[in-house]
Amino acid sequence: MPNFHKFETFDKDLLVKCPYSQDCGGCQRLEIPYGAQIEEKKAELLNLFKGANLPLPNSIKALSAGASHLRDRLDFSLQDGRLGLYRKDRHEVLDIDICAQLSPELQLWLTEFRQIQWPFLKGSFRLRVSPEGRRGVWIDLANIDVKALLDEQNILKKLQTLAFVEIGQRRKVPVWNGSEFKLRDPEHHVWFQSWVGEVPVSLYCQVASFTQPSHKANKIICDVIASWVQKAPSSRVIEFGSGIGNLTFPALSQADSLLACEIDELSLQGLEHSLNHLPPSLGHLKNRVQIYRGDFQKKLTQNFSEFDVILANPPRSGLMNFLNPLQELSLAQRPEYFIYMSCFPESMSRDLVKLNEYGYELQEIYILDQFPQTSHYEVLTLLQRKQT
Incomplete structure (x- = not known):
């Protein structure tokens, strides 16, 4: 297993420069040295635990892949010809042509994408660069504007020479049949990797799919997950919110079996x-994987006593009713380890209170700063059942 401390060698005095720092609402901590940003995030998480009356950990460690240029996925808004993020002082999009958050490959893709003139008042775009450098764009417009885009033809033709294109909430793919564009069902391609x-490991999904924002930072996540599952030799794992399998594969590398639970059909197809x-x-x-599709935030029928490790990466709403089956088991019957990853520490802290009531104690906590210069961060926690 890797030595995670090597990821803490970032320049603590570094200040990232941005020409939009006075106006852009995307980054909240640009004026703070990077090391101080990390310490603030650790202190915020510690205070959140204190406020929830959680037993405090011995320490919170920070992992980082760097202070800038990490993102390989970008979400920008379109408003009256301006393409960028919302301003600090008002609900208006600030036109942005360069961003220190973006990997060099994604910055180049944004520069070329901005050459396209969009004849719509508003919309949103997701730009993505795959691990192999393939470009993708997801276009989300009002239905009337989607029809206009298909009828206009020239913008889509130009865009398809630059990237793979998806359109709308259903992630449809525009296809030229010789006389007009038609939309066909979503396609699975390799846009991320575990x-x-x-x-x-190539991960098949759509441009519009949820993934972690950075290929580089995601390698750290996978290494942490694998090291924690390794603590339970020959383990049986149940994974809540498997998505397209980003955490599934590092867990599988150390487990004998894994049940992947997910509600989204496209994610499970991926x-x-x-x-x-x-x-x-x-x-x-x-051969070690089984897949379960269902809304397990509301109801889960699995018997948790059949598993050694619970692995959870839930949405912002947290685990909700997923934890209910633990109530029916004695302490000795509950899985020994609980691995919880979240970018929304508020709902995580609520779930940790319940897990503490069920006999789980915090063993290790990492903040992964894959959103540098912002107030956001990923939290990875390892809990262990009290010994009976």
């Missing part, structure tokens, strides 16, 4: 694609 040790296209050296992992 890791099994030092072996990358996970199945990824399992069917594993590198030959990892082909055996496919």
Whole structure:
């Protein structure tokens, strides 16, 4: 397993420069040295735990992949010809042509994308660069503007020479049939990757799919997850909110079996694609996975006593009723380890209170700063059941 302390070698006195720092609402901490930003985030999380009356951890460690240029996925808004993020002082989009958050590959893609003139008053775009450098764009416009875009034809033709294109909430793909554009069902392509040790695993999804924002930072996440699952040899894992499988694969590298629970059908289709296209050296992992589709935030029928590790990466709303089955088990019957990852520490702290009531104690906590210069951060926690 890697030595995570090597990720803490960032320049603590570094100040990232941005020409939009006085106006852009995207970054809240540009004027603060990077090391001080990390300490503020650790203090905020500690105060949140104090406010929830949680037993305090011995320490909160910080992991970082760098202070800038991490993002390989960008979400920008369009308003009256301006493409960017909302301003600090009013609900108006600030036109942005360069951003220190973006990886060099994504910055180049944004520069070329901005050459397109959009004849619409408002909309939103997601730009993405895959691990192999493939470009994608997801266009989200009002239905009337989508029809206008399809009828206009020239913008889409130009855009498709630059990138793979998806349109609308249903992630449809525009296809030219020789006389007009038609929209066909979503397609799964490799837009992200997970890791099994030092072996990358291609993750199939859509441009519009939820993924972590950074390929570089995500490698750190995968290494942490694998190291924690390794604490339970020959473990049986149940994963809540598996999505397209980003945490599934590092967990599988150390587990005997894994039940992946997810409500989104497209995400599970992507996970199945990824399992069917594993590198030959990892082909055996496919036989360790079962998939369960359902709204397990409301109801879960699985018997938690059949598992050794619970792995959770829930949406902002948290675990909700997913934890209810633990009530029906004695302390000794509950899984020994609970791994919880979240970018919304408020709902996480509420869930940790309940987990503490169920006999789980915090063992390790990491802040992964994959949103540098902002107030946001990812939290990874390892809890262990009290010994009976």
